[in-house]
Amino acid sequence: DLEGKQIRINEGKGKKDRIVPLPKGFRETHLQYILFDFKDRSLQKTFRLYSEKSGLRKKKPSVHFHSLRHGFATQCVRKGIPLKAIQLMLGHSDLSTTGIYLQLAPEECLNEYQEKF
Incomplete structure (x- = not known):
């Protein structure tokens, strides 16, 4: 929509x-x-193709389409979106699963803490 x-x-x-x-x-x-239509694995295949063409996979071989979910969750946290809302958007039934997707650097956590307190 x-x-x-x-x-x-x-x-x-x-x-x-x-x-x-x-x-x-x-x-x-x-x-x-x-x-294109987002059925089957066409989106993943397209992501892989263009990440290889751009040289991204050489710099970061572990990058894959699913990495975008991790980036999305991390950006949501950085923007202050509540974890429960992120959990619903990712479709996780358990909040601890959502935590796996959050990739904040230790200095980000420290900066956030110092800003709030």
């Missing part, structure tokens, strides 16, 4: 449906790049 600024994930992992909001400006900046 690009008009409603959200994406509905039908039967994601665990056969669960969920809705993920799109950031401001997404339609204007990214919609032109959506050229």
Whole structure:
């Protein structure tokens, strides 16, 4: 639902449906790049192809399409989105699973703590 600024994930992992909001400006900046249907593994294959062509996989061989979920969760935390909301967007039934996706550097944690206290 690009008009409603959200994406509905039908039967994601665990056969669960969920809705993920799109950031401001997404339609204007990214919609032109959506050229194919998101069925089967076409999205993963496309990501792999372009990460290889760009040289990203040489710099970071462990990068894969699923890395985008980790980056999304980390950016949500940095923006102050509550963990429970992130859990729902990622479709996790257990909050501890969401914690696995958060990749904050120790200095980020210290800076956040010092800012709040």
